[in-house]
Amino acid sequence: xxxxxxxxxxxxxxxxxxxxxTKAADALSxxxxxxxxxxxxxxxxxxxxxxxxLAAGLLKPSEGLVERQxxxxxxxxxxxxxxxxxxxxxxxxxxxxxxxxxxxxxxxARALARKYGLGDFLQSYPSALxxxxxxxxxxxxxxATDPDVLLLDEPFxxxxxxxxxxxxxxxxxxxxxxxxxxxLITHDISEAISLADRILVLSPRPARVTxxxxxxxxxxxxxxxxxxxxxFSGWFEILWKELNA
Amino acid sequence: MKKQKSMGFxxxxxxxxxxxxxxxxxxxxLRLGILVLLLGLWELSADLGWVxxxxxxxxxxxxxTIASLYDDGTLFYHIGTTLWETLAGFAIAVAVGYGVxxxxxxxxxxxxMLEPYIxxxxxxxxxxxxxxxxxxxxxGSTAILFMTVLVGVIVAIMHMLxxxxxxxxxxxxxxxxxxxxxxQILTRLVVPSSLPAxxxxxxxxxxxxxIGSIMGEYIVSRAGLGYxxxxxxxxxxxxxxxxxxxxxxxxxxxxxxxxVLLEKILLKNTEN
Numbered sequence: 001x002x003x004x005x006x007x008x009x010x011x012x013x014x015x016x017x018x019x020x021x022t023k024a025a026d027a028l029s030x031x032x033x034x035x036x037x038x039x040x041x042x043x044x045x046x047x048x049x050x051x052x053x054l055a056a057g058l059l060k061p062s063e064g065l066v067e068r069q070x071x072x073x074x075x076x077x078x079x080x081x082x083x084x085x086x087x088x089x090x091x092x093x094x095x096x097x098x099x100x101x102x103x104x105x106x107x108x109a110r111a112l113a114r115k116y117g118l119g120d121f122l123q124s125y126p127s128a129l130x131x132x133x134x135x136x137x138x139x140x141x142x143x144a145t146d147p148d149v150l151l152l153d154e155p156f157x158x159x160x161x162x163x164x165x166x167x168x169x170x171x172x173x174x175x176x177x178x179x180x181x182x183x184l185i186t187h188d189i190s191e192a193i194s195l196a197d198r199i200l201v202l203s204p205r206p207a208r209v210t211x212x213x214x215x216x217x218x219x220x221x222x223x224x225x226x227x228x229x230x231x232f233s234g235w236f237e238i239l240w241k242e243l244n245a
Numbered sequence: 246m247k248k249q250k251s252m253g254f255x256x257x258x259x260x261x262x263x264x265x266x267x268x269x270x271x272x273x274x275l276r277l278g279i280l281v282l283l284l285g286l287w288e289l290s291a292d293l294g295w296v297x298x299x300x301x302x303x304x305x306x307x308x309x310t311i312a313s314l315y316d317d318g319t320l321f322y323h324i325g326t327t328l329w330e331t332l333a334g335f336a337i338a339v340a341v342g343y344g345v346x347x348x349x350x351x352x353x354x355x356x357x358m359l360e361p362y363i364x365x366x367x368x369x370x371x372x373x374x375x376x377x378x379x380x381x382x383x384x385g386s387t388a389i390l391f392m393t394v395l396v397g398v399i400v401a402i403m404h405m406l407x408x409x410x411x412x413x414x415x416x417x418x419x420x421x422x423x424x425x426x427x428x429q430i431l432t433r434l435v436v437p438s439s440l441p442a443x444x445x446x447x448x449x450x451x452x453x454x455x456i457g458s459i460m461g462e463y464i465v466s467r468a469g470l471g472y473x474x475x476x477x478x479x480x481x482x483x484x485x486x487x488x489x490x491x492x493x494x495x496x497x498x499x500x501x502x503x504x505v506l507l508e509k510i511l512l513k514n515t516e517n
Contacts (some may be wrong), residue, residue, distance in 0.1 A: 058418070074420065074422035084440070095435070151422075
């Protein structure tokens with residue numbers, strides 16, 4: 001039994017506004033184990049981002065318990081690189097915020113950047129980077145503090161289709177080779193199938209986990225090759241039906 | 246270096262670059278041309294008696310007036326007085342405005358509390374406070390400085406506050422997910438991302454500062470360009486009015502260009 005890195009136990013969340021209250025999550029229960037890649041899919045507006053905010057500790061649940069082992073790194077839809085900082089300074093940002101900007105940590109972050117093809121761009125500004133490279137820089141920024149859990153909020157959805165396939169491959173490769181635990185939120189069924197070990201399906205608002213699947217692609221972790229495998233369309237059909245139920 | 250570089254381009258691209266340079270040259274010669282034309286026409290109509298130079302002055306009379314101000318040593322005294330009031334007022338308005346805007350960004354309660362007051366003060370024509378300012382601050386430079394600050398500071402507050410509030414929500418979320426404190430969000434994100442707004446606020450406030458200082462000199466003064474304009478109007482020396490106005494144009498434009506220069510230096514590396 002692997003160590004559980006993230007656990008939701010009966011988590012509910014209610015948003016309060018002037019006009020009333022909205023239940024965004026209803027008795028959510030699931031867990032993510034160490035080194036596992038879990039994708040969460042759900043209809044748009046079902047409270048997927050709420051789930052990540054809860055996991056990151058940015059929101060407190062109205063009911064239930066969120067437990068997380070270790071630190072987390074958050075990656076958003078857009079790269080959100082700061083245009084006034086060089087790529088290197090962007091990557092150092094979380095180190096600065098956490099007051100752990102030691103020479104050792106900086107060198108580790110630089111090494112990651114070099115390893116994943118950003119070495120020549122460390123002193124450039126983000127505007128000099130392509131969309132795919134920007135998203136890679138955003139991932140390396142997330143990894144700079146060596147977080148135990150990665151929270152990915154549709155990190156590919158703002159990219160055009162071709163870039164998206166490439167970046168998905170990139171990011172998946174980096175996360176797998178760094179052995180990170182990841183929780184991915186997406187509305188793209190095929191993206192979820194191509195990336196994850198396990199998929200959770202959420203209901204429309206308020207979000208509940210309606211189905212849970214462990215994918216049977218064995219040791220094949222590469223998203224491109226997974227897309228070509230026989231089981232892929234079968235999974236797509238199942239998830240499509242569950243999403244539209 | 247530049248020449249070598251352009252040698253590498255295709256003939257069509259060289260043609261394109263040449264056309265662009267020609268276009269820039271054309272625009273500049275037109276700009277200068279219209280100035281020369283207007284000044285010439287003005288001079289000519291005054292010389293030939295088409296208009297009364299007593300009422301309209303003329304470029305040569307303006308030149309003479311400025312020369313005589315220079316000769317009796319008062320030219321730079323007046324320029325210096327107004328320039329000092331304007332620059333000091335500008336600096337204080339910008340600094341205070343920025344500080345107040347930061348405080349208002351920091352505390353939503355304070356912001357909501359002060360909002361109606363700021364709106365009212367913004368809408369109030371500051372010149373209405375003229376008599377009060379004279380009584381409170383006397384008839385010296387302090388009164389004019391106060392007027393200049395008053396005209397600029399509210400604009401600075403409102404401009405910066407709206408920029409601070411519009412800070413990218415996703416970038417804030419990102420920083421919060423890293424565990425950033427409010428102060429870190431301020432220094433790492435809110436201040437640097439509002440730099441373009443800061444520059445545009447400076448540009449607006451250059452104009453505000455001149456309005457403030459000249460208005461102040463209209464109400465109460467014994468020196469300065471605004472004083473020369475009012476005095477010239479009272480004694481019907483329109484040459485003096487025109488001369489002071491012209492100098493004002495040059496100074497205001499110069500100050501604006503300094504801000505543009507600052508913009509080029511500060512925003513060199515950002516994508517905004």
